[in-house]
Amino acid sequence: MIHRQYPAAPAQVYLFATCLVDLFVPQAGLDAVRLLEREGLTVHYPRQQSCCGQPAYSSGNPEEARAVARAQLDLFAEPWPIVVPSGSCAGMMRHHWPRLFEDDPALGPKARALAERVFELTEFLLHVLKLDLAARAPAGQPHERVVLHTSCGARREMGTREHGVAMVDALPGVTRVEHARESECCGFGGTFSLKHPDISGAMVQDKIASACATGCERLVSADCGCLLNIGHAAVHQGAPLPVEHLASFLWRRTGGEGQA
Template sequence: MKERQYPAAPRDVYLFATCLVDLFVPEAGLDAVKLLEREGLVVHFPHEQSCCGQPAYSSGNPEQARDVARAQFDLFSNPWPVIVPSGSCAGMMRHHWPKLFADDPAMAVKAKELSERVYELSEFLLRVLHIEWPVTSDAADERIVLHTSCAARREMGTRVHGVELVDALPGVTRIEHERESECCGFGGTFSLKHPDISGAMVRDKVASACATGCDRIVSADCGCLLNIGHAARHQRAPVEVEHIASFLWRRTQRADAHDKGDNA
């Protein structure tokens, strides 16, 4: 993956929430906004936004993917960073949108310009905002496993960013397990086309994570979280799942409020 040049921290950003966050895990989107606003940013959320086009693209339907992607372009017209709380969706927007419009010169310019402003949330917090967590926290100690989706690991380097953010949190111990780098079995439409294989993969993933004695599984991708969380509940596994935006906010907001109270 090519080394990326990062800009100075901006004043305004867009949030591209992703369809899964919007429909299934809205609290992750709200917590992402809280994390950004706490750093002094103005977060803009175009309500007409929908999908990044990844389901159609990965299913071999580029025309439908182009239609979905094209509908997003004018919603993010100001030259502000576009923050995405999903490594796989960010990867689709950053790396595949330009490919989708390679044969359309006018749209290719728009796709390239927009794609270069796309950042996965963890990447943006770490590399652009250089966020620092409170030195102390009143939150209880936790042992967590960090799960990175295959696309996020491959295209956006999201595991590196997640590891750095989590390891800097007071009271949090990150544990690695033998199946950490393996796919959880979701893979978008893969889980629909090959349910038995997908089910076996996620059962192995949950069992391996639980063998560490962790308290929860944290991820920056809602598709993986929904799949892992459902499997964990079905197996009655003693583990919770949480989006990294909500995890970071929960782990730091109480200490942050306490610090503000001391300075009042």
């Protein structure tokens, strides 16, 4: 696990929802807000936020990534934590935004200060809010067997696999099962899936087959890119593998389903 110093639980936070949540899985963003608000936090959502810049950055276009990041450096002006329901986007903001501006005497310090306030959602729930999921979960829920998928960026840059594991394992009535290809990439990789569709397709096929072999009832992940890739491929293959964002899974399993 990647160690860092965690602040005391704040009264207010920012949400950086990510473009995939905004456009394709808005329910995950709403459920992330509900999880935070239920703990008494006020959640602020700067409407001018956009992409974290990762597609451009990982495609070898740092200038385009720098322009995307520059447009957002002033959106999070208050010294509140920035909570991100995506390990890969959080990794981009925390580790790569400072590198994009490391030679800029004005924007460099601003990017580094912002990066220190970036937390992936489960990391924030576990280490900052110290959320007791077992105390939140109502009795009598049906048992579920799930596999947890952690994106490559979340696993290797943010070290948040351990946070997701801790959150899922704390839920009564939930059994997390591991599979042989859990640590492998799902094949999405942002623009990788567009540039190398045959390789990407083979990778996600292996991932789905390995997950289904466990007899799990669903796959949960904190990264929407992976969820969209795995979920759509499973439907295309006719595989019995429904997917759910971890924020929605945690909200549902702690009695939040149907709440406003």
